[in-house]
Amino acid sequence: MDILIVGSGKTGFALAKELSKQNHNICVVDLRQDVLESSSNMLDVNCINGSGINMGTLKEAGAQTADLIIATTGNDELNVIICVIAKGLGTSNSVARIRNPEYLDEVELFKKALVLDRVLNPELEAASEISRLLSLPVANKVDAFANERVEIVEYTVEKGDLLVGRPLSKLSFPANVLLCGAERKGELIITKGDYICEVGDNIYLAGTLVGLNNFFKIIGHTSHKAKNIMIIGGSRMAVYLARMARRMGINVRMIERNPIRCEALAKSLDDCLIICGDGTEEEMLLSEDLEKMDAFIALTDSDEENLLSSLYAKKRGVPKAIPKINRQNYLELAAELGIESIISPRYVACDHILRYVQALRNTTSSAMQKLYSLANGKAEAVEFTVPGNSKATGKPLEHLKFKPDLLIATLVHGKDVIIPTGKQVMRPGDQVLIFSKKVVLHEFDDILL
Amino acid sequence: MNYRMIARLCAFCLLIEAAFMLIPTAYAVYAGENVQSFLIPIAIAIAIGLPIILFLKPRSKSLYAREGWFSAGIIWIVISLLGALPFSFSGMFKSYIDCFVEIVSGFTTTGSSILKTVEQLPRSILMWRSLTNWIGGIGVLVFLLALMPVSEVDMRSLHLLRAESPGPTASKFVPKMAQTAKLMCIIYFVMTALTAIALVIAKMPFYDSILHAWSAAGTGGFSCKNLSIAYYNSTAINYILGVSMLLFSVNFIVFFNLIIRQFKSILKNTEFLFHIAVVVVSIVLITININRLFPSVGQSVEHAFFQVTTIISTTGFASTDFNLWPTFSKSLLLLLMLMGGCAGSTAGGIKAIRSVILLKTARREIGRLTHPRMVNPVKIGGKIVEDAQVRSVMVFFIIYVFVIIASVLLLSLDNFDFLTTFSATMATVNNIGPGFGMVGATGNFSEFSALSKLVMSFGMLLGRLELYPIIFIFAPGTFKMHFHEMTGDRGKRRIGKRQEG
Structure with a gap:
């Protein structure tokens, strides 16, 4: 696809990098020559120096024929205008980055009134990813499907888990949970009855929140929703997260260094304990009951500070520590140090766009609702609404022939979430979540052989 | 530095060169000439290249700026060393140094010859000579990028292209590097084929047409005749080659714009317009100046056109002995040698875009004399040229002048007259081919000492790789x-x- 990226900041650059790796034709537009130079040196992309709101520049970048424009300049209003101009010139799809919390409620209105196809809010997306993790703190990663009724979680098998050393068929799973796949030494497999778990495997589980909670209880984790959390750094993302946490009934303690910012936080957040202090100071953390926290989330501007304070929290017995880390080279390092969950707004945003682009490319029918790539792109979770004319309907699943490396993870019928058995029958209108390993699905019936 | 990756690139280039050698080999088989002079180099290329590719796996595929510069330089030297072998094995050259100079002259699309007469060479060797013009014109790295699988090179391969492609900035037609290289090759191939077809229609023998099309496309100027194009004494051929050389001295992006029907951007291309203007003005001036040498105005225009295009495109074919022309014409041609063609073409010289930037910068600085606080950035096509780029163009020009001075000094050791020495330098550093005096259209470089020949090959490589x-x-x-x-x-x-x- 021909993709135009306006604004080559951190997010823009990361997007250009990932998208050009996937063999899309990328054209980057930016006002700053030095930024462009580093882009053109490091990436296989076209760079055009100019303003994104200049029609001439957009035309030069090929906006008339482009498939997608992504506006990620530092200015929300500019991004919206750029998308409007590009759409007017003939670009098929548009994504604008809108970060200002004040626009949060107007986003849907914008989308409709200004024909935006998608709005990108990295901090918001990252905050909601953390909030999902808070409801299931054992997991490394939680992705929501079927209007947040089904989740797919990633979990690293630990020593002493009941799973280890027994074939899958001998294990009794709670209702509404299915083991879909496992990643061992970088290799992903779709799990079958003969699969035996080992310590260190990354397993992927699909199911409802309640079911997954039960599952983790059974394998020996006292996994419950986090009740008390501590957030270091009162950034924009922290505000989003605190609001979400409050809605989930979680007690929030937020530590921010800057007194003026603290005032503003106290004004905009209700029911949160705002503490003015240094998040790396041991005394202060301990006096604020660090050891009693269920989760510790470090969201300051400094990757290093976040990583170190998270390590400290873990050492002090906090079960879950989530640092915000933007530098890619620290991600691996953090995993090695025993921090499984890391949040990086830039990569969350990148992920969202990549999924969006993938869905744009794959979908020819409107049946595909969502496409998520999991396990660093080794697996995909695709959500379909079963179409009326599908050949897969009306018959029990055991009578259908499916493609290999593909699994029907869950089925949502009306209000019920069902983990399908061989007897299950799919009906038109059901929402089906398919877990697959590199199977290209354009339409729902592509799942059949 | 990533030596393994550089070695790998060199190996790939050797294999590509060997593949190109198959063309004259096939001809040698067909004409019953000595095949060995090609088979041995091909065998050597495979013996060196394949093991490197198969067994010397690079630890990382990243190429940074310094790897880009270094590999471009090394690759050109390596392919010249190998390319000289067929000449050496043919036994028609005095020494390996002569062969090396001849091949560097070929790959750098200079086209100066150290041979007194070329017609005695086996026709397959002549073919290889002209083919090197064609390979060197667009650059072996462009072939490499077009042919190499995408996974082979890191995305930073722009450093490679930039190191080889002429002009201050390397521009891509399309976002993908490999795609750009492929497009360039296609444009190059099609235009060469069209030139060859036109030459055949103008009644040039088939073999000669192919060879001259190659030389013209690479703006090299190797001919298979001692008299060069003057041998055919045909107005049609003169015009066909003149137009062809002019086209090949134009930035390929113009042809790309033509294909995607972006006619407006062609008319906005300052460099292209400047280049055409210089050509037209030069033709008019030279026609007036040489008018009394030829029986008709038509002939004066024809030779002025041919000579201006051959010099400004840095090809170096000869339709007549311009050594006998008046001094004004010769001086003008000498200036055109320095300017050369457009960036992103196959031509040499300092390039039209740099000349434009230099002229505009000069005008700005002179303007500052009267308005010291004037703010007027250098603009090209309505776009500001960053100061850093202006500076790099000026530095380039200064180093270029130093190179010319050094080369003139070293060549002077041979104690030829000044015009010969100076024009020999200009002709080699700017990749033209013939100069004036002893090295004029009918002369050659055989009389120079071994040192001078090496200096000149060095100068040719400096000029070609900028x-x-x-x-x-x-x-x-x-x-x-x-x-x-x-x-x-x-x-x-x-x-x-x-x-x-």
Whole structure:
């Protein structure tokens, strides 16, 4: 696809990098020559120096024929205008980055009134990813499907888990949970009855929140929703997260260094304990009951500070520590140090766009609702609404022939979430979540052989 | 520095060169000429290249700026060393140095010959000579990028293209590097084929047409006749080659714009317009100046047109002995030699875009004399040229002049007259081919000493790769860097062994 990226900041650059790796034709537009130079040196992309709101520049970048424009300049209003101009010139799809919390409620209105196809809010997306993790703190990663009724979680098998050393068929799973796949030494497999778990495997589980909670209880984790959390750094993302946490009934303690910012936080957040202090100071953390926290989330501007304070929290017995880390080279390092969950707004945003682009490319029918790539792109979770004319309907699943490396993870019928058995029958209108390993699905019936 | 990756690139280039050698080999088989002079070099290329590709796996595929400069320089030297072998095995050259000079002259699309007469050479060798013009014109790295699988090179391969492609900035037609290289090759191939077809229609023999099309496309200027194009004495051929050379001295992006029907951007291309204007003005001036030498105005225009296009495109074909022309015409041609064609073409010289930037900068600085506080950035096509780029163009020009001065000084040791010495330098550094005086249209470079020949091959490579890759290889700092890296590596290995023990 021909993709135009306006604004080559951190997010823009990361997007250009990932998208050009996937063999899309990328054209980057930016006002700053030095930024462009580093882009053109490091990436296989076209760079055009100019303003994104200049029609001439957009035309030069090929906006008339482009498939997608992504506006990620530092200015929300500019991004919206750029998308409007590009759409007017003939670009098929548009994504604008809108970060200002004040626009949060107007986003849907914008989308409709200004024909935006998608709005990108990295901090918001990252905050909601953390909030999902808070409801299931054992997991490394939680992705929501079927209007947040089904989740797919990633979990690293630990020593002493009941799973280890027994074939899958001998294990009794709670209702509404299915083991879909496992990643061992970088290799992903779709799990079958003969699969035996080992310590260190990354397993992927699909199911409802309640079911997954039960599952983790059974394998020996006292996994419950986090009740008390501590957030270091009162950034924009922290505000989003605190609001979400409050809605989930979680007690929030937020530590921010800057007194003026603290005032503003106290004004905009209700029911949160705002503490003015240094998040790396041991005394202060301990006096604020660090050891009693269920989760510790470090969201300051400094990757290093976040990583170190998270390590400290873990050492002090906090079960879950989530640092915000933007530098890619620290991600691996953090995993090695025993921090499984890391949040990086830039990569969350990148992920969202990549999924969006993938869905744009794959979908020819409107049946595909969502496409998520999991396990660093080794697996995909695709959500379909079963179409009326599908050949897969009306018959029990055991009578259908499916493609290999593909699994029907869950089925949502009306209000019920069902983990399908061989007897299950799919009906038109059901929402089906398919877990697959590199199977290209354009339409729902592509799942059949 | 990533030596393994550089070695791998060199190996790929050797194999590509060997593949090109199959063309004259096939001809040698067909004409019953000595095949061995090609088979041995091909065998050598495979013997060196294949093991490197198969067994010397690079640890990382990243190429940074310095790897880009270094590999461009090294690759050109390596392919010249191999390319000289067919000449050497043919036994028609006095020494390997002569062969090397001839092949460098071919690959750099210079087209100066150290041979007194070329017609005595086997026709397959002549074919290889002209083919090197064609390969060197667009650059072996462009072929490499077009042919190499995408996974082979890191995305930073722009450094490679930039190191080889003429002009201050390397521009891509389309976002993908490999795609750009492919498009360039296609445009190049099609235009060469069209030239050859036109020449055949103009009644040039088939073999000669192919060879001249190759030389014209690469703006090299190797001919298979002693008299060059004057041999055919045909107005049609003169015009066909003139137009062809002019087209090949134009930035390929113009043809790309033509294909995608972006006619407006062609008319906005300052460099292209400047280039055409210079050509037209020069033709008019030279026609007036040489008018009394020819029986009709038509003939004056024809020769003025041919000579201006052949010089400004840095090809160096000859339709007549311009050594006999008046001094004004010769001086003008000497200036055109320095300017050369457009960036992103196959031509040499300092390039039209740099001339434009230099002229505009000069005008700005003179303007500042009257309005010291004037703010007027250099603009080209309505776009501001960043000061950093202006500076780099000026530095390029200064180094270029230094190279010319140094080359003139060294060539003077041979004690030829000044016009010969100076024009020989201009003709080699700017990749033209013939100069004036002894090295004029009917002369050659055979009389120069071995030292001068090496200096000239050096100058040709400097000119073709636009100084930096070659300077980078021979810069003292680079040697120091190699030294440090090698000793540093060894130090690490020693520590590793100690730990094992």
